[in-house]
Amino acid sequence: MTACDTLHETPSQTAGPYVHIGLAPGAAGFDIYEQELGWDIAGPNAKGERIRVQGHVLDGMNSPIKDVMLEAWQANAEGHYAHPEGGGAVEDGFRGWGRVITDFDTGEWSFDTIKPGAVIGRNGRMMAPHINLWIVARGINIGLNTRLYFSDEVVANASDPILNVIEWERRRSTLVATRHDDGETPVYRFDVKIQGQDETVFFDI
Amino acid sequence: MTTPAEYYQRNRDRHPPALTPNYKTSIARSPQFALISLEQTASEITGPTFGHGDIAPGDNDLIKNYAKTGDPIGERIIVHGRVLDENARPVPNTLVEVWQANAGGRYRHKKDTYLAPVDPNFGGCGRTLSDDVGYYAFRTIKPGAYPWRNLINNWRPAHIHVSVFGASFSQRLITQLYFEGDPLIPLCPIVRSIPDADAIDQLTAKLDLNATIPLDSIAYRFDIVLRGRRSTMFENRPEGN
Numbered sequence: 001m002t003a004c005d006t007l008h009e010t011p012s013q014t015a016g017p018y019v020h021i022g023l024a025p026g027a028a029g030f031d032i033y034e035q036e037l038g039w040d041i042a043g044p045n046a047k048g049e050r051i052r053v054q055g056h057v058l059d060g061m062n063s064p065i066k067d068v069m070l071e072a073w074q075a076n077a078e079g080h081y082a083h084p085e086g087g088g089a090v091e092d093g094f095r096g097w098g099r100v101i102t103d104f105d106t107g108e109w110s111f112d113t114i115k116p117g118a119v120i121g122r123n124g125r126m127m128a129p130h131i132n133l134w135i136v137a138r139g140i141n142i143g144l145n146t147r148l149y150f151s152d153e154v155v156a157n158a159s160d161p162i163l164n165v166i167e168w169e170r171r172r173s174t175l176v177a178t179r180h181d182d183g184e185t186p187v188y189r190f191d192v193k194i195q196g197q198d199e200t201v202f203f204d205i
Numbered sequence: 206m207t208t209p210a211e212y213y214q215r216n217r218d219r220h221p222p223a224l225t226p227n228y229k230t231s232i233a234r235s236p237q238f239a240l241i242s243l244e245q246t247a248s249e250i251t252g253p254t255f256g257h258g259d260i261a262p263g264d265n266d267l268i269k270n271y272a273k274t275g276d277p278i279g280e281r282i283i284v285h286g287r288v289l290d291e292n293a294r295p296v297p298n299t300l301v302e303v304w305q306a307n308a309g310g311r312y313r314h315k316k317d318t319y320l321a322p323v324d325p326n327f328g329g330c331g332r333t334l335s336d337d338v339g340y341y342a343f344r345t346i347k348p349g350a351y352p353w354r355n356l357i358n359n360w361r362p363a364h365i366h367v368s369v370f371g372a373s374f375s376q377r378l379i380t381q382l383y384f385e386g387d388p389l390i391p392l393c394p395i396v397r398s399i400p401d402a403d404a405i406d407q408l409t410a411k412l413d414l415n416a417t418i419p420l421d422s423i424a425y426r427f428d429i430v431l432r433g434r435r436s437t438m439f440e441n442r443p444e445g446n
Contacts, residue, residue, distance in 0.1 A: 006291050006292065006293070006433065007289060007290075007291050007292075007293055007430045007433075008216065008219055008291065008403075008404070008407065008430060009215065009216065009219065009220075009291055009378075009430050009431060009432050010378060010380055010407055010408070010429050010430045010431070011219050011220050011221065011380060011399050011401075011404040011405075011407060011408060012220045012221060012378060012379065012380055013221070013366075013379070013380045013381040013395060013396075013398075013399075013408070014228075014231075014379075014381075014395060014398075015366065015368075015379045016366060016381075017314075017316060018304065018312045018314045018316070018317060018366075019304070019366070019379075020314065021304040021312060021313060021314050021328075021329050021330050022302050022303060022304025022330045022332075022366055022368060023302060023304075023368060025328065025330055028312075028313065028314040028315060029313070029314065029315040030271075030313055030328060032270060032271055032328045032330060033260075033261070033264065033332075034261055035259070037255070037259055037300075059233040059234050060232070060233035060234070060235075061233055063233075065234065067316070071377070073248070073251075073252060073253065073374045075247075075248075081247060081248075081251040082251075082253070082254070083251035083252060083253075083254060083373075084254075085209060085247065085250060085251055086247065086251050087247055095253060096253070097252075097253035104315075104316065119246070119247055119248060120247065121246045121247070122208045122244055122246055123208055127246060127248070130248070132248050132249075132374055134374065134377055136379055137234065138230050138234075139228070139230030139231045139232075139233070139234035139235075140223070140231070140234050140235075141220070141221035141222065141223055141225060141228070141231055141235075141398050142220050142221060142223070143377060143378075143379060144236065145374075147248075162243060162246075165241060165243070166241055171238075194233075194234050194235070194236060195233065195234070195235060195236055195237055196237070199236055199237060199238050200236075201238075201241055202236050202238075202240050202241070203240060203241050203242070203243045204214075204215065204217075204240035204241065204242045204243065205243050205245060205249045205374075205375045
């Protein structure tokens with residue numbers, strides 16, 4: 001076959017309620033792998049501010065989705081992704097990718113990482129610091145892509161080229177996590193609303 | 206290069222829409238507003254990379270990777286194929302993860318309460334990296350069908366859940382593999398969330414007699430296709446190609 005033969009992308013199916021068996025078996029209730037993947041996003045050597053991100057994913061009834069799984073993908077504090085086209089070197093042990101599962105009783109999730117730096121966007125325009133999220137669950141037929149921005153980046157957010165393509169200004173705030181400084185580690189709260197009046201903005205990437 | 210070569214846009218006609226009312230759980234878990242179309246940036250054309258240090262060699266053998274007192278009960282099968290992109294190019298060194306019920310249709314999950322028993326020798330998950338031509342293989346037992354709460358009497362066809370990364374976050378995909386000839390396939394509301402018959406057929410692994418191991422395991426072929434990427438060859442970019 002040559003590169004001119006086009007195939008069709010394999011269609012998506014829901015991850016179902018037992019996604020943990022495959023991607024986080026410890027959470028499903030058993031130990032099988034020497035190391036599960038996605039538990040350490042930033043690694044021990046990453047520069048930048050250590051932060052925690054936490055929230056819920058809420059359905060159209062405003063109830064937390066307890067069997068949801070998120071994946072996070074982010075740049076380091078210098079705005080580089082751990083990837084050959086990521087814009088530059090990253091610290092040893094920095095992967096920038098993590099898996100996030102919920103407390104099965106409350107639906108709350110959280111993850112620890114470092115705050116990413118601004119990333120160079122298209123045509124050299126800077127994108128405000130953000131974490132890319134991918135959300136799968138029972139009842140979600142194809143993974144949902146969104147972005148988490150930071151409430152203390154008011155100036156950068158205002159000129160972010162992605163936030164600015166969202167026609168409805170009030171919807172932009174659905175992508176901004178709120179900073180809380182009352183504990184040892186800064187916490188950003190981010191609730192994702194799958195459906196309804198304050199529905200989070202999802203992207204077709 | 207600050208304006209990267211994009212991945213082809215997703216053909217949403219071959220994917221299930223968010224809202225598929227016969228699959229009831231989708232009703233409250235489907236966005237109602239349109240997705241915002243995004244021109245890809247470094248955030249979308251990059252994604253996590255994995256290596257052989259991340260996994261162990263036996264992780265793709267579900268017959269042995271949780272065996273305690275012997276092999277799990279069930280039909281011994283090999284599931285194999287290639288990970289390709291829409292340009293028919295191999296996707297090498299990409300992480301493929303699978304999970305499934307046991308031969309009786311029961312998952313090893315603290316939330317599964319189906320009356321079929323857990324198999325003490327079967328975990329139900331595996332993972333591997335595609336090789337340099339995109340080839341991957343798992344050995345497992347064929348999962349059983351099981352009932353689920355949707356309509357009063359719904360049964361899932363035998364299936365294996367498959368998760369694939371590709372080279373970028375925009376290629377990230379989770380799907381399910383079905384088995385050729387299963388009469389439950391056309392009856393399943395989750396299968397039928399896909400509007401296109403050819404796309405459903407793409408999720409149906411085909412019997413692959415030549416890949417069977419005589420007197421040991423039967424084989425099914427399942428190729429996985431991820432989004433292709435545009436070439437930058439003739440694009441006129443301010444910063445050059």
